[in-house]
Amino acid sequence: MSGLGDLMCPEKCAGCNRMARGGLCRACLAALPRIGPGVCGLCGRPSLRPAARCRDCRDRDLSFDLARQAVGFSPVVRKAVHLFKYSGCRWLAEPLASLIIEQIHHAGGVDAVTWVTPSRDRVRRTGTDHGRVLAELVSGALGKPALPLVSRVRRTLPQMRLDPDTRRANLAGAFRAGLCPPDEVLVVDDVFTTGSTASEVARALKSAGARRVVVLSVARSYAPDPGAYT
Ligand SMILES: [Zn+2]
Ligand SMILES: [Zn+2]
Incomplete structure (x- = not known):
């Protein structure tokens, strides 16, 4: 390199x-x-008493069928993701993808791998579509194609500082999937926080005809106030 x-x-x-x-x-x-x-x-939130739904996702209309994350968003993971996405440290793609690949047994019989499309501004700024890089590494391990199935059709605000209702409104209709996506799709992503983005991507895929959508992320971060969802 x-x-x-x-x-x-x-x-x-x-x-x-x-x-x-x-x-x-x-x-x-x-x-x-x-x-x-x-x-x-459903959403993969750590729990001492695992149930079908947790307090983060119980009352929410989430469109994915299963979401899992490999690790908590520790300072080391945060640094690695940041260096990969914003500082051009391309080699971090491999260890980050390996954390998604650790969970590959959750993918079941998916037909293809896709990713959360970044804004055009982000790609222009960093010169890389980081989600695609992760998806291609996971695709190699899974033996299924990495396909650009979802596009971002309008600009959205960064999700990090928005409250849950504003997050939903910010993302509603932001993604669109091409016609006839495969039946079962794996979406890979770096950080899962509330699942709103993953859910909107899954909603777009299902509106276009996908039947099952699994979301595997590197890390799980936590909303500032998870109690807001209960
Ligand atoms: Zn949950
Ligand atoms: Zn070390």
Whole structure:
């Protein structure tokens, strides 16, 4: 690999700062806080008493059939995702994708892999569609094609600081899927927070004809006030 991004981003471990191929050494990757096995049956939220639905998703109209995340959004994961998305550290794609691949047994019999389309501004700014990079690595492990099935049809505000109702309104109708997507689709993403974005992507896929949508993310972050959903 070469280029300006490499100069700004030496291949050091995002966890221990030692030189490490892939940007995350084996020990730090293994030490990330894995989620589970006790999780919500639908959205994957960790739970001491797992049920079909948890307080985060119980009363919500979520369009995906299953969502799972590999690890909690720890400072190391946060740093790795940030370096990958905003600082041009492309090699972090492999360890981040490996965290999605750890959960591949949840994909069942999906026919294709797709990703959450970033805004055109983001792609222009960073020069990369990061979701596509992750999807292509997962596609290789799964033996199913990575296809651009969903497009973002209007601009949305960054979700992070919006309350739940505003998040929903912000995303409503923001994605559209092409005609006749495969029957079962795996959506891969970096960070799952409330699931609103994943749900809108799933809704678009199902409106176009998909029957089952599974969402696998690298990490789970938590809404500022999860109680707001109960
Ligand atoms: Zn390390
Ligand atoms: Zn849940």
